[in-house]
Amino acid sequence: MLKHLHTLKGHQNPIYTIANGTKPGVIYTAGNDKGVVEWSLDTMAFVKVILPVQTSVYALHRYNNLLFVAQKNGLILVFDLNLQQTVASLHFHEKAVFDIRTIPSKNELISTGEDGIVAVWSLADYTLLYHFPVINNTVRTLALSKDEKEIAIGSKDGVVRIYQSADYSLVRELSGHTFPITALQYSPEGHQLLSGSRDAQLKVWNLPDYSLQQNIPAHMFSVYSIVFHPTLPLFATCSQDKSIKIWDSKEFKLYKILSLEKNTEGHLHSVNKLLWTPDGKHLISTGDDRQVMVWDFS
Template sequence: MQNNIEITLEATLAGHQNPIFTLAQPNNSQLLYTAGNDKGVVIWDLEKMAFQKLLCKVGSSVYVLKAIPNTNLLAIGMRSGQVLLLDSTDQTLVANWKTEHGAVFSIQILMDKQEMIAIGEEGYAYVWDLRTYQLLYRFKIAETTVRTIAVSNDQQQLAFGDKNGVIHVYQADDYQERIKKQIHSMPVTSLIYMNNHIISGGRDAQLFKLESNNLDTIQQITPHMFTVYSIDNGGHDDIFATASRDKTWKIWKEKDLTLLKNVSRDRFYDSHHLSINAMIWNKDRIFTVSDDKLVKVWKLS
């Protein structure tokens, strides 16, 4: 697949009035959720490639959406420090949690434990039980903002990236720190586990491929001109995609970080005019959202 990927723009979804920061998609769904500075979560119909409805209004900007696998639940992390858990089918509020200070930037799910973990501006992690909706743990990761969390494929490890460029690796069973290491010269903005590696992107426009057990650098490249805001591999173990403030998104080989595709206006794609803030890769589609208030739906073949 990797050397002959064809990418076409399937649709451009317009309707947001402000920059879009985040997106999520339920399992095997023909729906897409997006949110950002509009203070509301939008549902898009991917069969009609059109606006479906406003899922909910919220009191502040939304920085992260996370669909809980195998449920109708959607977690919403906000600038206010609130985390809402919504049943997207009947649009009811299931839980309303509040962190102690600052915005919520990242949410991940540990399905084996039925736990949800959120992290934000204050450097503390919050862990909630998805069966009882009770707060189980609160613990400090860093003295500064933590922007991103990744979960290993076997759900045994968590990686956190902080504003000082440090990556912290924790055991998922007891939330104890195993190792931390300065990797980037500026904030860590995106993380993903692939094979036995961690792929890390930062505001320093660097991409690192690291050994997951000791954070030793295997390879380092400059993939974009500006911040690497998002990394997703769509479930593949050989390729992954990155999206950046430089208005481009790209596909790379995991093995040696070789560039396979560069999707940008410079390469004659009808791509975004402004920063790409987030992306998700689901099967043969990649979705990107931007400061230009647009959602782009890309088809891979």
């Protein structure tokens, strides 16, 4: 199902985030290196550092030709991939920004992080439209529902909070995890929300009522990323336990484990982020071992 194709090397420090480029075969990575790196999957090689930054980068998010870069110092840079230059700097958060998402139907960007506050930005002129507190502590992850009407927010207190995107009002709280929420993802069909935590559990919540469908002891340590395949009924998770796992998204059965401990190719340390290429042919993984691993899917 998945076979190790190549390992991209060059980062000197842990890598925290990945994003697809505007063109097929282009990806971007960033972490504790103080730079956003462009790679080519066609040549399996380093291309260039597209953007130097002052502090660690915890999140990358691409929307059309824009790449949003969220940093440890609270600054969010907006980099135009066509112009190859920074077109805006978003100043609000005073602590690290851990996640960013666009809401296309509202032409808005939302950001959150260590300050426990969600900020809402206009994509038209990058002005701060609104902000609201979630908790008096870290918010780690965001997810947007398929219809863009609801936002799931995962926090350090182990609670997943659901907000309406229309007015950012809190509509429900999902309790059950015993440690901080570290990963959230809505299913492509819009029928479920998946949450991962430092408790190593993967929870499946049914929509629209968010009833708990299933609890899966998915990993040995924190679940750091959940990514659905673009076209097929499966998804991948990764963890602090150094493993990547492939799951059936209908019955939530485990298909495959990629880990050195299972005698496959794998990462030496925590796997921090996963990404499917838009065509679904490759899974990209990265982590604390400073490696970007490319997996061929067939």
